[in-house]
Amino acid sequence: MAPGAVETAPAAIAALGSKLQNGSSNNQTFTLNETEKKQVDVVLRQFRCLIADLCEQFKGGHPGSAMGMAAIGIALWKYVMRYSPANADYFNRDRFVLSNGHTCLFQYAFLHLTGYSSMTLEQLKSYHSSRTDSICPGHPEIENEGIEVTTGPLGQGIANAVGLAMATKNLAATYNTESHSVVDNMTYCMIGDACLQEGVALEAIQLAGHWKLDNLVVLYDNNQITCDGSVDLVNSGEDVNAKMRASGWTVLDIDDGCYNVEGIVVALKSARDSSVNKGRPTFINIHTIIGIGSKVAGDAKAHGAAYGAEDVANIKRNFGMDTEKSFVLDKEVYDFFSDCRPRGEALEAEWKDRVAAFGASFPERHAEFVLRTKGQCPADWRSLIPAKEQFPTAPTPSRKSAGLVCNPLAAGLSNMIVGTADLSPSVNMIWPNKVDFQHPDLRTSCGINGNYSGRYIHWGIREHAMAAMSNGLAAFNKGTFLPVTSSFFMFYLYAAPGVRMGALQHLQAIHIATHDSIGTGEDGPTHQPIELAALYRAMPNLLYIRPCDSEETAGAFTAAIQATNTPTIVSLSRQALPQFPAQSSRTGVEHGAYVFIEDDQADLTLIGVGSEMKFAVEARDLLREKHNIRARIVSFPCQRLFEAQSREYKRSVLQHQRVPALVVEAYAANGWERYADAGYSMSTFGHSLPGADAYKFFGFTADKIAEAAAGLVEDVKANGLNSLRGEFRDLNTARQH
Amino acid sequence: MAPGAVETAPAAIAALGSKLQNGSSNNQTFTLNETEKKQVDVVLRQFRCLIADLCEQFKGGHPGSAMGMAAIGIALWKYVMRYSPANADYFNRDRFVLSNGHTCLFQYAFLHLTGYSSMTLEQLKSYHSSRTDSICPGHPEIENEGIEVTTGPLGQGIANAVGLAMATKNLAATYNTESHSVVDNMTYCMIGDACLQEGVALEAIQLAGHWKLDNLVVLYDNNQITCDGSVDLVNSGEDVNAKMRASGWTVLDIDDGCYNVEGIVVALKSARDSSVNKGRPTFINIHTIIGIGSKVAGDAKAHGAAYGAEDVANIKRNFGMDTEKSFVLDKEVYDFFSDCRPRGEALEAEWKDRVAAFGASFPERHAEFVLRTKGQCPADWRSLIPAKEQFPTAPTPSRKSAGLVCNPLAAGLSNMIVGTADLSPSVNMIWPNKVDFQHPDLRTSCGINGNYSGRYIHWGIREHAMAAMSNGLAAFNKGTFLPVTSSFFMFYLYAAPGVRMGALQHLQAIHIATHDSIGTGEDGPTHQPIELAALYRAMPNLLYIRPCDSEETAGAFTAAIQATNTPTIVSLSRQALPQFPAQSSRTGVEHGAYVFIEDDQADLTLIGVGSEMKFAVEARDLLREKHNIRARIVSFPCQRLFEAQSREYKRSVLQHQRVPALVVEAYAANGWERYADAGYSMSTFGHSLPGADAYKFFGFTADKIAEAAAGLVEDVKANGLNSLRGEFRDLNTARQH
Incomplete structure (x- = not known):
């Protein structure tokens, strides 16, 4: 395992993709001088021992890949990436995503070495400790300096990275001019073997190729090891390079990824050089050895456990370090990286000059650009939302209402970027004169084309990637983009891992989820959500809003736009819904629930939700006419928003101390028990019918609901309100499981 | 669009994969005689008009691809597939999966034509009708004759198909001998453009190539259209054939998929011929025209809407049919398919002879095989579950307990097939002498190999495919396989769309979900489930069971194995849990909840769940010692099982009429409001800490929980039990959002 950097660098160049062959004059070269070679050698040795020490102290963590990837890190942070340790948020910085997030020590250690001030050695040592203020969690987290996105759930980081690269392309196409370039950063993404197995990554890889994102580089830490053993246990015979080429990527190979810093730098510089690598994202297949230097090097045992004192000593011996010393980082190592901070400051200063020059030439565009770099909304969004009077009064599908609200917003807000998982005709998110986000040279057979400044995204049938890549867009810089996704609500189950990561990262997004109940009809139980709302109502930091008509849909968007740290799902009907202009209220939605129809003499509160409000209102009429029972109605579009209200407000809305409450919703009742004494709901999957x-x-008919409600009222008259406590009643007996 | 069958058949042969080239003597040929050509022509014309009519009657549905795929259907049902319309469940039948399930009319119409008796013309006409007894739902459903799996959510059908092909390989390797072949069916899977975009399909495609499933044929209805427009909107420049070859598949091309029945038959026969196509699944790229014959042929408009009376008439004119007549299927058409039923009966009779001959030579193996074809458990599973006394009494992670229970079951039950999404070292599902399911020629670098009779599956990092492919295994024949999957609980969010489809289809499976709470520790919030249990507790026909110790884990498996129509998630801890041999009860688990520690004088019921039982028990002690409060404890591992109990049992367990209840669980409280007055739970995402x-x-400390509980008891003393109704209390104030 000699440090064969010099020997293998030419081989790496020889392996460059077809566009780089044939002796192009643009071929990159990169050579370390003797001093640098020695420095690199010391850094590699100390870095690898440091990782082993950091895992050893609390007997846990993931040392193997971080050790294997050390040379890659040197190439990136020392020689290639443009970033500013003094200002981690420098707008035009290159983005780095660690999709194999369990190797987080790799990134933490380089953040420390390159001078991110919060990442002290003490902090590094807090990895896997009991310190609640640690910025070294088991996977990188966006809250911490120098971390672009939270990763860990495999496959999603690379999808985030593709989203980040899209963000750059979109901003560049929107603001750069022939003579001014204010956004031109690259996105680098580190992946392991696992990310090439997860479906979400495979979806994102297709899209990166389709969009020709040549500002994206994926570095594949190819160590051929996962938890279970060698990768050929689960992926034998696949030619990954051929697959990536077939997906529109340039592929480069690095044979000795453990030491060949020069080769990696050459590959990275080639990838960045758009004159030779135009129109293709780059995949660098870097062969490394997991846990290099340890007794379990190259074995699955090297992946996710500390090596034990004996092997740590062995590692230190192998790397020529003192076995008695831990956490050794010599001055030589810090010196090696000491140019990173000033270099970054210079980069940012130079960029500021560029922005200023842009401002001098294009003051208006510049003004908007500055607003967006600050994450501020580039226009007055409130004025774009239609007033109640502007909505139709005839029955209207709420998916159509959503279009009435969202499309003027999308047309007017340059930060909104709206996409769909191949459901344009169903989700109504197309605004007049929308431009698609596409490579400008694309010429489709259906004739719908676009360019990189477009803000309408055809995601294809890739719901998970849509959500995960939208997180990348949102994470580019807080508020610079407001991603809007759309699909059938049921397929937000496919997207759920991405939606969750957005909520966890406090990334704003609006998810337009149509066809949201059994009312979706003929497509049947595979398309009819029953249990999915329970997931999203329980998910921390997410608003699941189910409006009952156009006015409430306006409220849902108002709440969603205001929730700058929170994603929102707006849950909408396929079918036409009656409109309730006299009752419905957008500000009511902002409170989560509100009194829809009051009645001081009420025997009962009916809670109406979304598409099923209609049944509550009809049942109320029947109760009065046929059962001589008076009901009040509460509209309840969002549990999370309601929870944030005062106890007084909640009591005034629900009045549970006075009357029983029955919730009417064609979902599983789970969770409604907090607000209601009984539910008229679903306990089975749906059925294919109109x-x-x-x-x-x-x-779900007014008749049957009224009857069930009357039974409840009778029961209360006989046994008292308090008899309801602890005995939630499922009153829909039509198809109980 | 001339019926160019004869002309293009040689082209199809020329396009056969490398193994089929070079004039192999095994090359298939297939030629229609003149009569057959005329018959095929009539069938194609009437079939396509029929589809247009079926969508037109209720102005909806998906006509386009079904019309485009007609020739493929003729090749499959008339000339290639081995099945028995008289007995749809004939064990050794070829399986057909319609992964593009929205094209269901394609399958329904062929089921009708080939003589499946339930699929009458009247039933065909019930598509999109209000008939509640329709067997023609908007997507194929497993309950109906001739349907192997329910499809619709895109990408999952192909994953099911890969699972079905695995089932064949496993049974063949287990029971076939050199002279006896009792299982040798093929699996055919139809996909559209969408299935090549969904991640779950891309995961399954990798695995099919890895396992060299040469009994699997994927037919790609390549019409280059999805809802949004042409496929190049979202997939330009991808070379799908190259990609499939790089993944280990044989690729065949059919240029004129709308008419070239001969070419498709040749390709299908080549795929089936293992002497020429050994060790590679086959991908047939069939170019078709969506909505062929209509005015919108080849356009996205042809995909998902009825064509309107005018275009339907136009279609009929184009196909030489009477524009005034609808639903025309001439006797000639029925005659063409009239051999399918007797042919199927003969196939089954011949197979029965084979099984009998096998039985004569190998009576014991035959006896087990017969049990499995009947879906009966091949051994006494109850005797394999350890008795309470056999469990450790020292603290034990419940993931380890699960191994203690499941591994003897897996060792002893030949129908159990156990897999993991690359977490073998974490999930403890390896039993002594387990054999991996692998191609017998595989030689991995880590030295772990196997053969097709193996029942331990390395799924790789592909949770969604794991769940969807396990559905395929379970669907091969009810009860023949009992799939067990395993991963971290959090990543059952990735798997959720597959888990849901299993529940919807009443397919039994056991999902081993470890690392199930914030107790999972250092991996942090990305790995700590908070809201996920809410999804699975709300999901119809699913058991989510969270045992608190080894004895309860035994109960969880008992319940899971008994639930032959229902999948189960057994939710387990990473960390060691105290054992409660004096309190815990497996039969208690079967009731969903039970009294763990009774106290007739109790002031309070503490509901303990899974890993958090420990806190309930400790808090109970502290309440008595420090607060002079007496608590009883209810263990509550499964809400769904508890719901199935009588009202009397429920009251006897919860005693809510006498005392307040506080549930202690480190999840979102949603849904517990049904059983408890207050929750000590989570309202934020987790945190990376040991x-x-x-x-x-x-x-989550006994101290704080006891204090909160004491506050609740005090409150009740002051204001009465009834004050709790409608005001569920979230008592954990440590980190409220």
């Missing part, structure tokens, strides 16, 4: 028939099939 | 510290960080 929407109205599906409702009927499952007992 | 497990015990994470609990502390979020207020």
Whole structure:
């Protein structure tokens, strides 16, 4: 395992993709001088021992890949990436995403070495400790300096990276001019073997190739090891390079990824050089050895456990270090990286000059650009939302209402970027004169084209990637983009791991989820969500809002736009819904729930939700007419927003101390027990029938609901309100499981 | 669009993969005679008009691809597939999966034509009708004759198909002998453009190549259209054939997929011929025209809407049919398919002879095989589950307990097939002498190999495919396989769309979900489930069971194995849990909840769940010691099982009429409001800390819980039990959002 950097660098160049071959004059070269070679050698040795020490102290963590990837880190942070340790948020910085997030020590250690001030050696040592103020969690987290996105759930980091690269392309196409370039950063993404198995990554890889994101570089830490053993246990015979080429990527190979810093730098510089690598993202297949230097090098045992004192000593011996000393980082090592901070400051200063020059020539565009770099909304969004009077009064599908609200917003807000997982005709998110985000040279057979400044995204049938890549867009810089996704609500189950990561990272997004109940009809139980709302109502830092008509849809968007640290799912109907201009209220939505129809003499509160409000209102009429029972109605579009209200407000809305409450919703009742004494809900999967028939099939008729409600009121009259406590009643007996 | 079958058949042969080239004597040929050509022509014309009519009657549905794929259907059902319309469940039948499930009319119409007796013309006409007894739902459903799996959510059908092909390989390797072949069916899977975009399909494609499933054929209805437009909107420049070859598949091309029945038959026969196509699944790239014959042929408009009376008439004119007549299927068409039923009966009779001959030579193996074809458990599973006394009494992680229970089951039950998404070292599902499911020629670098009779599956880092492919295994024949999957609980969010489809289809499976709370520790919030249990507790027909110790884990498996129509998630801890041999009860688990520690004088019920039982028990002690409060404890591992109990049992367990209840669980409280008055739970995402510290960080200490409980009891003393109704209390104030 000799440090064969010099020997293998030419081989790496020889392996450059077809566009780089044939002796192009643009071929990159990069050679370390003798001093640098020695420095690199010391850094590699100390870095690897440091990682082993950091895992050893608390007997846990993931040392193997971080050790294997050390040379890659040197190439990136020392020689290639443009970033500013003094200002981690420097707008035009290159983005780095660690998709194999369990190797986080790799990134933490380089953040320390390159001079990110919060990443002290003491902090490094807090990895896996009990310190609650540690900025070295088990996977990188966006809250911490120098971390672009939170990673860990495999496959999603690379999808985030593709989103980040899209962000750059979009900003560049929107603001750069022939003579002014204010956004031109690269995105680098480190992946391991696992990311090439997760579906979300495979979806994102297709899209990066389709969009020709030549500002994206994926570095594949190819150590051929995962938890279970060698990768050929689960991926034998696949030619990954051929696959990546077939997906529109340039592929470069580095044979000795453990030591060949020069080769890696050459590959990275080639990838960046758009004159030779135009129109293709770059995949650098870097062969490394997991846990290099340890007794379990190259073995699955090297992946996710500390090596033990004996092997740590062995590692130190192998790397010529003192076995008695731990956490050794000599001055030589710090010196090696000491140019990173000033270099970054110079980069930022130079960029500021560029922005200023841009401002002098294009003051208006510059003004908007500055607003967006600050994450501020580039226009008055409130004025773009239609007033109640502007909505139709005839029955309207709420997916159509969403279009009425969202499309003027998208047209007017340059930070909004709206996409769909191949459901343009269904989700109504197309605004007049929308431009698609596409490579400008694309000429589709259907004739719909676009360019990089476009803000309408065809994601294809890739819901998970849509959500994860939207997180990348949102993470580019807080508030610079407001991603809007769209699909059928049911397929937000595919997207759920991405939606969750957005909520966890406090990344704002608006998810337009149409076809949101059994009312979706003929497509049947595979398309009819029953249990999915329970997930999103329980998910921390997410708003799941189910408006009942156009006015409430306006409220849902208002709440969503105001929630700058929180993603929102707006849950919408396929079918036409009656409009309730006299009752419905956008500000009511902002409170989560509100009194829809009051009645001081009420025997009962009916809670109406979304598409099923209609049944609550009809049942109320029937109760009065046929059962001589008076009901009040509460509209309840969002549990999370309601929870944030005062106890007084909650009591005034629900009045549970006075009357029983029955919630009407064609979902599983789980969670409604907090607000209601009984539910008229679903306990089975749905059924393929036209929407109205599906409702009927499952007992959702005003008649049956009124009857069930009357039974509840009778029960309360006989046994008292308090008899309801602890005995939530499932009153829909039509199709109980 | 001339019916160019004869002309293009040689081209199709020329396009056969490398193994089929070079004039192999095994090359398949297939030629229609003149009569057959005329018959095929009539069938194609009437079939396409029929589809247009079926969508037109209720003005909806998906006509386009079904029309485009007609020739493929003829090749499959008339000339290639081995099946028995008289007995749809004939064990050794070829399986057909319609992964592009929205094209269901394609399959329904062929089921009708080939003589599946339930699929009458009247039933065909019930598509999109209000008939609640329709067997023609908007997507194929497993309950109906001739349907192997329910499809619709894109990408999952192909994953099911790979699972079905695995099932064949496993059964063949287990029961076939050199002279006896009792299982040798093929699996055919139809996909559209969308399935090549969904991540779950891309995961499954990798695995099919890895396992060299040469009994699997994927037919790609390549019409280059999805809802948004042409596929190049979202997939330009990808060379799908190159990609499939790089993944270990044989690729065949059919240029004129709308008419070239001969070419498709040749390709299908080549794929089936293992002497020429050994060791590679086959991908047939069939170019078709969506909505062929209509005015919108080749356009996205042809995809998902009825064509309107005018265009339907136009279609009929184009196909030489009477524009005034609808649903025309001439006797000639039925005659063409009239051999399918007797041919199927003969196939089954011949197979029965084979099984009988096998039985004569290998009576014991035959006896087990017969049990498995009947879906009966091949051994007494109850005797394999350890008795309470056999479990350790020292603190034990419940993931380890699960191994103690499951591994003897897996060793003893030949129908159990156990897999993991690359977490073998973490999930403890390896039993002594387990054999991996692998191609017998595989030689991995880590030295772990196997063969097709193996019942331990390395799924790789592909949770979604693991769940969806396990559905395929389970669907091969009810009860023949009992799939067990395993991963971290958090990553059952990736798997969720597959888990849901299993629940929807009543397919039994056991999902081993470890690392199930913030107790998982250092990996941090990305790995700590908070809201996920809410999804699975709300999901119809699924058991989510969270045992608190080894004895309860035994109960969880007992319940799971008994639930032959229902998948189960067994939710387990990473960390060691105290054992409660004096309190815990496996039969208690079967009831969902039970009294763990009774106290007739109790002031309070503490509900303990899974890993957090420990805190409930400790808090109970502290309440008595420090607060002079007496608490009883209910263990509550499964809400769904508890819901199935009588009202009397529920009251006897919860005793809510006598005392307040506080649930202690480190999840979102959503849904517990049904059983408890207050929750000590989580309202934020987790935090990266060692497990015990994470609990502390979020207020999970006996001290704090006891204090909160005491406050609740005091409150009740002051204001009465009834004051709790409608005001569920979130008592964990440590880190409220």
